[in-house]
Amino acid sequence: MSWKPGDRREGLASMVRVDQAGEYGATRIYAGQLAVMGDRTPMARMIAGMASQEERHRAFFDAMIARRGVRPTALQPFWNVAGFALGAATAAMGPEAAMACTAAIETEIDLHYQQQLEEIGDSDPELAQAVAQFRDEELEHRDTALAHGAEHAPAYPLLSGLIRAGCRAAIAISKRI
Numbered sequence: 001m002s003w004k005p006g007d008r009r010e011g012l013a014s015m016v017r018v019d020q021a022g023e024y025g026a027t028r029i030y031a032g033q034l035a036v037m038g039d040r041t042p043m044a045r046m047i048a049g050m051a052s053q054e055e056r057h058r059a060f061f062d063a064m065i066a067r068r069g070v071r072p073t074a075l076q077p078f079w080n081v082a083g084f085a086l087g088a089a090t091a092a093m094g095p096e097a098a099m100a101c102t103a104a105i106e107t108e109i110d111l112h113y114q115q116q117l118e119e120i121g122d123s124d125p126e127l128a129q130a131v132a133q134f135r136d137e138e139l140e141h142r143d144t145a146l147a148h149g150a151e152h153a154p155a156y157p158l159l160s161g162l163i164r165a166g167c168r169a170a171i172a173i174s175k176r177i
Contacts, residue, residue, distance in 0.1 A: 012120070012123070012127065013070045014175045015131075016065055016068060016127065017070055017071065017072060018175045019116075019131070019134075020058065020061035020062060020064070020072060020073075021072070021076065021079055021170070022170070022171065022174070023057040023061055025079045025082070025083040026051075026054040026057070026058075027051060027055055028079065028083025028084045028087065029083045029086050029087035029102075030047055030051035031051070031084055032084035032085060032089075032091065033047050033098045034048060034051065034087075035084070035091075036091035036092050037091050043095045043098070043099075043148065046144065046148065047102075050102065053141075057137070060134075061130075064126075064127070064130075075174060075177050079170070079174075086101065086163070086166075087101070093154060095149065096148075096149040096152045096156075099145040099148050100156055100160055100163070101159075101163055102141055103142050103145040103160065104160040105163060105164075105167050106141045106142035107142055108164050108171070109135070109167070110135060112171055113132075113135035116131050117131055117132060117135070
């Protein structure tokens, strides 16, 4: 199915575009964290597990973009660098800051996916089912991050607030560009 500008399904196409961009960004954040942390600590293994789920989410939206003819975001090269840099910077601050990054992002993604589910209703069962499943997994990531010291990161309220604001901006921009 191909969606064109002005099509009544353009809103759904925007959802697919932004979700693919977000899942791609998440894979890059985790790649940046793992590049700094390595792969030998329990925290790194936990991050690698979350990264694996994000890869599965991204692959789903990559396929949906191709199958439905949705234009991907033109900002993917930017999200590639920005995501990796955010992951590397928070990991360099320490494991708690890496977890604070996950908690902040997944808090925003929960709100984002919940809003999408309300907008989708029963108009697109395939997209609704994926968003609901992925939202549950993102909430697990948030809860894991909180349980592993996210709130003990240096300047947690500031760090979390900045990351959440950046996430909201990325969502808004990727819907359109």
